[in-house]
Amino acid sequence: MTDLKKLTDQISARAKEIRTDGYSMSIGEVLSLYRDGDIEIHPEFQRIFRWNDDQKSRLIESILLGIPVPPIFVSQRRDGVWDVIDGVQRISTILEFTGEYRDEEQIVHPPLILRKGEYLTELEGYTYSTPQGAADAKQFDDALRRDFKRSKLEFSIITKESDQNAKYDLFQRLNSGSVLSPQEARNCLLVMINRELFHTTTELSSNTNFLNCIPLTERQEEQSYGNELVLRFFCQEEFTGGVTELQKEYGEYLTDWMKTTAERGEKLNQRLFNETFELLDNTLGEDVFRRFDGNKHLGPFSISAFEFVTTGVARNLATWKERGTDQLKERIQSIWTASAFRSNSGTGVSPRRRVPRIVAASREYFGV
Structure with missing residues (x-):
């Protein structure tokens, strides 16, 4: 042929x-x-x-x-x-x-x-x-x-x-050149597939503890970045792909995961989300995803830190609730000098490589 x-x-x-x-x-x-x-x-x-x-x-x-x-x-x-x-x-x-x-x-x-x-x-x-x-x-x-x-x-x-x-697919193609952010496009897809799941993610993005940990800019709020972080939390929590690089860009991967979850009518574990961010808020609040230089937290929100900390803590939530916020604070601050985090984050590591490695490393790092 x-x-x-x-x-x-x-x-x-x-x-x-x-x-x-x-x-x-x-x-x-x-x-x-x-x-x-x-x-x-x-x-x-x-x-x-x-x-x-x-x-x-x-x-x-x-x-x-x-x-x-x-x-x-x-x-x-x-x-x-x-x-x-x-x-x-x-x-x-x-x-x-x-x-x-x-x-x-x-x-x-x-x-x-x-x-x-x-x-x-x-x-x-x-x-x-x-x-x-x-x-x-x-x-x-x-x-x-x-x-x-x-x-x-x-x-x-x-x-x-x-x-x-x-x-x-047609919606994504027709709106790929518009002013929509990637998450705004996902929101539209979610409304069409599973309206209840859309309202759940929107409600979770308004969680007080979550917002205390994620000081969003006005532009990020307009572009539904909070909804994206909610989806990332659950996508990473369910990830089972090992450390192999993703076969597609992470944004596409997240969209596909969302569509599959919505089409199956699966429920999000809202209790896990709420309890994870309640613990993180009580531990470090708005500093939880900011770089720690050994003395103080500084700089902007770090998406790599968000991925590493939320994935590890959520997977080992019962352990850290028992250990308390002082020990958790030390563990979170220590990631900035830990090779498990440093070698899998930074500007030189693409999300499709970073996310699988961070998920695996964080589950182990916070599970010790």
């Missing part, structure tokens, strides 16, 4: 795994789907996809002017409901403008009041219809509302016959 034949066969085989369809749909039809629960926009995504009112107004302006809007990608679930995997903010903006958007608690948001457009400068202050208690607000008349509802949006649909991983 020639190389070209192998390639064409592979293209043919993989193409069969993703079946797509596409057509135009009026905004009015989209609103009906939303009211009937036939399209899922995942309101949790609104924490991640952040458009301001100027961006929202530009979308409405484009629709009014007939300027093409990028297609909406949806995946058809087994029950026939459409999962929006690209275009959440576009659909959400339209729903908010028409006064239909509901948040995670199913509370209807106040209608969007438009800002001045680039071309339609007279849009300033207009709403789709008069908000309750705002009788003097400028609003579209019946003709404008009809024109808006008749405007078309293009949809690309991954049919339910497709491979189940197709929508997750």
